[in-house]
Amino acid sequence: MHAGSLLAAVGSFLHARAQNGHWHLRIDDIDPPRAVPESVAAIQKSLECHGLPFDGDVQYQSHHTVRYEHALNRLNERGDLFYCVCTRAMLGPTGSCQNACADKNQTNAASASLRVKVPPDTFITLDDDFLGSQSWHLGQQLSDFVVRRRDGLYAYQLAAAVDDAAPLATQVTRGSDLLDSTPRQVFLQRRLGLSSPQYGHLPIIKDQNGFKLSKQQGATAVDDDHPANNLRGAVRALGQPSPPSNLKDPASLLAWSLAQWDPSRVPR
DSSP states (O other), rough: OHHHHHHHHHHHHHHHHHOOOOOOEEEEOOOGOOOHHHHHHHHHHHHHTOOOOOOOOOOOOOGHHHHHHHHHHHHHHHEEEEEEEOOOOSSSTTSOTTTHHHHHTTSOOOOOOOEEEETOOEEEEEEEEETEEEEEHHHHHHHHHEOOTTOOBBBHHHHHHTTSSSSTTSEEEEEEEGGGGHHHHHHHHHHHHOOOOOOEEEEOBBOOOOBBBOOTTTOOOTTTTTTHHHHHHHHHTTTTTOTTTOOSHHHHOOOOHHHHGGGGGOOO
């Protein structure tokens, strides 16, 4: 966990606990080539050191493949899927594909991805817990996205849409870098007849070059030996009052912050 992921953890923890909700840990490990086995233990250790206990057992998306395949079958039965051999650069209004694969209505293709058809007039609106009213013209902005990759792995949008649907989850609180994933996931939930959770998107931490703090950008792990300092930084970044300096224990610091939690203070 780096400072950005800790911020998301603290924000989602406080938001859930303030509503007497459960807070769950899910490992999104649907991309085996990128999975680092020891990272799960490191995440759990950091959460424990920072006084962030999760409810129930750890969930793994790699254990949910039956759910995802069932969802794909339902979409296919509706006629919502098509095979596509195009790259990202070939898609969109200026690309050479321009939905040609969908027009051909291919029933199979070697080394092809599966995309979902998004009608051009599709609009998705929702009320975000922190950002307020949000609206996307999905049919124009994020049309015909991948639900199964050409290497056969399930796409994040499909996996998250299925796992985040109510009653499996009733609230999803995450970084605003995932905001443009939300309309795609809501669209899939509606096509699958699933109920969408309540969404809330928190601010993200950026590096000195203006990029989102991430492992890919070389973000360093949080120092588990100084959890109180890390928590204070996260709470301040969430726009909440700074905990008193005499609070050193993570549990006490979080309990104080929970009593002060105000979603309206979270920066947009």
